[in-house]
Each structure stands twice: as structure tokens, then as C-alpha cells.
Amino acid sequence: MSEFAFAENPNEALLAAFRRHGSGVAVITTVSPEGQPVGFTATSITSLGAKPPLVMFSVARGASSWDAISKASHVAVHTLGAKNLELAKRMAADHTQRFVGDDWKFGPESLPIFESATAIIVCKIREVINIEQNAVVIADVVNGSVGEEDNALLYYRRGYHSPGEALS
């Protein structure tokens, strides 16, 4: 193949690399100090090991959910499947319309729960690390449950996909 030329500016390099990268899609919810449901679609959720069970995710500190996340004790992380496409889109669009339907209810720790998710884990926030305009949230998994089996939902090339056949 052609020689790599390390000459792009770092912003373009970052954007170009992540256009070629796929990510799993999740919805993260919490409750505001006033008791309002808050949440957003996230592609950054990652396991940080099972002993003890930890997850991390990032959130933009300019996002509509940031104020509630920064004050919250717990979050619910919902992994999404192909059947959750509409939910993924809604939770990434106008924040005033994210909880207008009847597809959620308050669950453990008063967290908003979408039962159509493929799995839900309830997490207690351990640490919030501010990095420039974003924050990295580290949270302990306290319990959870699985929902219906479905093919995973992915974000790739500015759209939603599911994984194709296994490669070998």
C-alpha cells in the first residue's frame, strides 16, 4: 500500500480516523436533583474490568445532560439493539422530547429505565474527571438485568448499523 504521510492537522486526523471506526451504541440515563428524567445516546461506554465491575463513558460538558450527570449519584446504562434504532435517534435529538413517550419508567435509584434495551446496568458514579470540554465518568456496576436478545446497534460512518456475519 501507499506510504503513510503524517502531515495532516490533528483535528482532521482525529475525525478521519473515527470515521473509519465503529462504536457500540448505548443510552445513559439519570435523574436530576428536581426528579426529572435525563439521558443521552452514548458511543463511548467501555468496560473497565470485572474485578471490581466498572464502566467508563464520556460526556460533553456542554451537553443538556451534563448538569444532571455532574450532580448524580447513579446512572443506568442501556445497551441497544437494532430494534432500539428509534430510541437511539430520539435520545440524540431534541432533549425536551426524549422522555415524552410511555416507553420508560422510574426504576432502581429513581433512574429512568427503557425496558426495550438489550441489557441495563445500574452504576454508582465513583469519579468524574474533567478533560477540557468533556468529562470522563468512572462508575461501579451495582446490578443489572438483560432484556430481549437482539443484534447490537452500532454507529459507523454517521449512521446506524448492526454487525454483519462473523469474520474468520
Add this chain to the structure above:
Amino acid sequence: MSEFAFAENPNEALLAAFRRHGSGVAVITTVSPEGQPVGFTATSITSLGAKPPLVMFSVARGASSWDAISKASHVAVHTLGAKNLELAKRMAADHTQRFVGDDWKFGPESLPIFESATAIIVCKIREVINIEQNAVVIADVVNGSVGEEDNALLYYRRGYHSPGEALS
């Protein structure tokens, strides 16, 4: 659908959720203080915003690459495509066999570079945060380049996949 039952133990809940979640696959490389190439397959790489351009990833502090990563100034993050399946497997297997081929060379900052990747970004480590048995690495993107176009490589259900058709 059936009522969610929040009764699983947290370890099982975490593992069950991430079995239903897909992740993009990358290879992260660095060079040891002795000049040896070091690297591993990672599913945790995430963009942390473009202003300034930042990435984060996690690494197990028991991993073969940990000592070099903890001492490194820079890393190279390679996003992988379906054609990189063998590379992804090799960089997740026996660490003594990861650089035995001639498919890499030393590049910017003496970092080992696999030119078959779909994109490469060169990153300067800003912060390493130890969290239990893992570490979270925050790094500034300093430059990068794109390689050949290819369908992204994903890790899902304990195997490698590429994204299927776009959902709509």
C-alpha cells in the same frame, strides 16, 4: 416485553451487558525505554472531542504492554478494517510474536506503525489514571494519516465482524 428484574450480581450484569454490545477494534503501539516495539489490540478507544483533539483508551495494568505504556510519551492508534483481521488476532495473542513479521516499521516518535491500518493517529500521552486493575490513558492527537478504505472491524459476541447495511 418482560419486566426487568434487577437481581443479578454486578459481575454477571456487566458481562451480560457487554456481550450484547459491539466495539470498534484498534491496535495501539508504543516503544519501550529499551527501544522495543510494544502493542496490543484495544476495543476501548474513544474520541474525547476535537477541540482540542483528544482520545482515551484503557489498558489492564497486568497486560504485557503496561510497563511500556506507563513510561511512554507517545502512542500510535491504528483503526482497523476487515482486511486487518489477522493483525487484530495477532496483537491480542502471544506478545512475543506480535512484531515478528515485516508488516510494520518505526515511524514518528519511534512508534511502531502498521501501514495496513485504515487510519493512524499519533498521540502524546497527557494523563494516565489508575483505576483498580486498569488504567485510563488520555492523549492529545498530534498528527495522523489515513490508509486504504475498508469496512470497519468490530468485536462482538467474542468474535470479529464488520458492520452490515445501514439501518433506517
